[in-house]
Amino acid sequence: MSFTEELRRGADPIYQAIFKHPFVRGIAEGTLDKEQLIHYVKQDFEYLNAYMRIYGIAISKCENREHIQMFNEQIAFILNSEIHPHQNFCDRAGVTYEELQGYPLAPSAHHYIQHMLTSAYEGTLEDILAALLPCPWTYAEIGERLLEEVKPGPDHPFYEWMQFYGSRGAGVTDKMRVLLDEWAGSLSESRKLKLKEQYDSSCRLEYMFWDMAYKLEEWPV
Numbered sequence: 001m002s003f004t005e006e007l008r009r010g011a012d013p014i015y016q017a018i019f020k021h022p023f024v025r026g027i028a029e030g031t032l033d034k035e036q037l038i039h040y041v042k043q044d045f046e047y048l049n050a051y052m053r054i055y056g057i058a059i060s061k062c063e064n065r066e067h068i069q070m071f072n073e074q075i076a077f078i079l080n081s082e083i084h085p086h087q088n089f090c091d092r093a094g095v096t097y098e099e100l101q102g103y104p105l106a107p108s109a110h111h112y113i114q115h116m117l118t119s120a121y122e123g124t125l126e127d128i129l130a131a132l133l134p135c136p137w138t139y140a141e142i143g144e145r146l147l148e149e150v151k152p153g154p155d156h157p158f159y160e161w162m163q164f165y166g167s168r169g170a171g172v173t174d175k176m177r178v179l180l181d182e183w184a185g186s187l188s189e190s191r192k193l194k195l196k197e198q199y200d201s202s203c204r205l206e207y208m209f210w211d212m213a214y215k216l217e218e219w220p221v
């Protein structure tokens with residue numbers, strides 16, 4: 001089994017909890033409230049800004065152009081394409097995308113971003129990939145499962161969202177996995193354990209991000 005297969009298998013209980021989460025079920029069933037969609041997009045807009053900055057830190061640690069290009073392409077993809085699923089949520093909530101931009105981070109989004117930033121500033125490229133990987137991997141699996149289960153037509157309120165994440169194949173997930181598997185091959189068991197901790201934390205924080213949006217989580221004071 002490859003290193004990233006081991007990571008995925010070890011985190012399976014978290015993946016299963018994400019698939020069952022009421023926000024994800026709400027996408028399948030088209031039952032999310034306007035406020036929940038708005039909270040998600042406000043927080044995710046900031047999350048994606050942070051994600052691009054972390055790609056930038058990763059670029060600063062790259063030793064060849066092939067790797068620089070991969071991270072650079074991913075930044076461009078976030079800027080130009082990841083706006084489509086957000087637009088789907090905005091349309092359903094009856095708001096413009098622009099009015100949801102520039103809000104402060106809620107606790108779980110804050111925690112997730114801090115976790116990725118710590119990996120990026122303190123770690124190596126392997127640490128960064130381990131912390132970034134659950135983002136595309138969980139969304140690709142959610143999208144594929146929802147397309148398979150719901151088989152949405154264009155009249156489903158979250159048709160575009162499901163098409164976007166469910167039909168791109170493994171894409172960036174595979175690119176990150178190939179690199180991480182290659183690099184992890186020469187690492188000690190204790191370093192691999194550290195990478196697993198980075199990966200598992202991001203999986204848990206993916207769960208928390210859905211939960212934050214569903215419960216409209218804010219700082220209590």
Ligand SMILES: Cc1ncc(C[n+]2csc(CCO)c2C)c(N)n1
Pocket residue numbers: 044047048051074077078082134135136137139172206209
């Ligand atoms: C909390 C959260 N997690 C994952 C994604 C999905 N996503 C964000 S960037 C990206 C591509 C990485 O190059 C993917 C798949 C999201 N939008 N929000």
